[in-house]
Amino acid sequence: MIPSLLPTYNRTQFSFSHGEGAWLVAEDGSRYLDLGAGIAVNALGHAHPALVAALTEQAGKLWHVSNLYSIPEQQALADKLVEKTFADTVFFTNSGTEACELAVKMARKYWFDHGQPEKTDIITFEGSFHGRSSAGIAAAGSEKMTRGFGPLLPGFVHLPFGDHDALQAAIIDTVGAILIEPVQGEGGIRPVPDQCLKGLRDLCDAKGILLIFDEVQCGMGRTGKLFAHEWAGVTPDIMMVAKGIGGGFPLGAVLATEEAASGMTAGTHGSTYGGNPLACAVGNAVMDIVAEDAFLDEVGRKAGLLRQKLEGLVAGHPTVFEWVRGSGLMLGLKCVVPNTDVVAAGYGEHLLTVGAADNVVRLLPPLTITEDEIAQAVDRLDRAATSLEKSAA
Numbered sequence: 001m002i003p004s005l006l007p008t009y010n011r012t013q014f015s016f017s018h019g020e021g022a023w024l025v026a027e028d029g030s031r032y033l034d035l036g037a038g039i040a041v042n043a044l045g046h047a048h049p050a051l052v053a054a055l056t057e058q059a060g061k062l063w064h065v066s067n068l069y070s071i072p073e074q075q076a077l078a079d080k081l082v083e084k085t086f087a088d089t090v091f092f093t094n095s096g097t098e099a100c101e102l103a104v105k106m107a108r109k110y111w112f113d114h115g116q117p118e119k120t121d122i123i124t125f126e127g128s129f130h131g132r133s134s135a136g137i138a139a140a141g142s143e144k145m146t147r148g149f150g151p152l153l154p155g156f157v158h159l160p161f162g163d164h165d166a167l168q169a170a171i172i173d174t175v176g177a178i179l180i181e182p183v184q185g186e187g188g189i190r191p192v193p194d195q196c197l198k199g200l201r202d203l204c205d206a207k208g209i210l211l212i213f214d215e216v217q218c219g220m221g222r223t224g225k226l227f228a229h230e231w232a233g234v235t236p237d238i239m240m241v242a243k244g245i246g247g248g249f250p251l252g253a254v255l256a257t258e259e260a261a262s263g264m265t266a267g268t269h270g271s272t273y274g275g276n277p278l279a280c281a282v283g284n285a286v287m288d289i290v291a292e293d294a295f296l297d298e299v300g301r302k303a304g305l306l307r308q309k310l311e312g313l314v315a316g317h318p319t320v321f322e323w324v325r326g327s328g329l330m331l332g333l334k335c336v337v338p339n340t341d342v343v344a345a346g347y348g349e350h351l352l353t354v355g356a357a358d359n360v361v362r363l364l365p366p367l368t369i370t371e372d373e374i375a376q377a378v379d380r381l382d383r384a385a386t387s388l389e390k391s392a393a
């Protein structure tokens with residue numbers, strides 16, 4: 001018999017009643033150290049006082065009015081994002097995959113309005129993830145996500161990750177854009193080297209096509225810069241954002257240059273909920289904290305500490321871990337044993353991590369994690385690895 005919840009997730013048996021910072025408290029009172037942060041969503045941890053205050057204050061005033069009216073909280077957040085990034089304009093969504101939908105529409109409309117309607121194709125890369133909508137799964141193109149869901153939205157060209165020759169050959173007249181995650185998340189925490197992001201920007205400039213970054217997972221301070229592409233010193237034409245931007249409240253956004261967004265005039269796109277007062281009240285509170293240089297420097301410093309400890313962990317457990325990679329507080333442990341075993345052993349130590357493709361375990365702690373909690377997390381991983389070694393022996 002089908003469960004009352006559509007069984008599209010393999011869920012754990014335990015659940016949580018509340019959270020505090022980097023900790024989740026289970027129904028039975030036991031405390032779990034959360035290195036998943038709702039998959040890079042709870043950027044400021046659980047129940048951050050500034051976010052609780054922003055949400056509850058707004059909840060007593062106004063939840064929803066429709067985008068038929070001006071929404072001051074939405075305007076304020078857009079202004080902040082424009083001030084701190086490459087972008088000239090912002091559209092708010094409720095999720096990452098809705099941001100993908102708009103990014104795709106925006107790119108197509110750009111070429112349509114520029115008299116080249118044939119430029120509908122968007123190049124994407126193997127291992128990518130852009131959400132579960134029809135455009136999102138077609139963009140990523142993996143067998144796992146698309147099988148049985150055809151006919152898929154046409155117009156995506158899937159290339160191997162890091163194959164420069166294949167990329168050069170794929171840029172034909174029908175290509176209008178390249179879409180890439182600066183650090184692949186679901187694909188196994190695979191950072192695109194700075195040189196390659198620069199190369200992509202140069203290629204897009206030379207061929208006159210649009211560059212779209214999906215920073216849904218790697219953005220909003222996760223790598224120690226507000227957005228991951230800043231490390232490479234290049235900017236996209238269009239960028240998808242979600243996850244961390246709402247700190248746990250559903251919120252996403254598409255950021256774009258004036259040029260790239262030029263086709264999106266009144267009536268060309270919309271969202272009932274996108275950018276509503278509740279979401280944007282929280283989004284403003286997140287942005288006010290995360291976009292501060294001092295906060296981002298602190299993320300970088302703690303990331304260095306975690307990385308160093310993880311290198312030691314990997315060296316100490318060569319039969320469990322192969323290496324660590326990633327950027328900032330977006331780190332992946334490549335496993336020798338099945339990554340699901342490592343995640344499960346972590347549960348045994350009351351540590352939450354998240355699996356990814358390529359047999360990687362993802363560590364995506366709240367950006368507010370403390371030094372002491374980092375030490376505790378690595379101790380727990382160490383004990384989890386030791387228990388796996390014992391059970392193999």
Ligand SMILES: *Cc1c(COP(=O)(O)O)cnc(C)c1O
Pocket residue numbers: 094095096097098129130131132181185186214215216217218242243
């Ligand atoms: C999570 C994710 C998405 C989809 O976001 P949803 O809010 O789940 O729709 C898109 N792109 C990337 C890189 C993601 O990590």
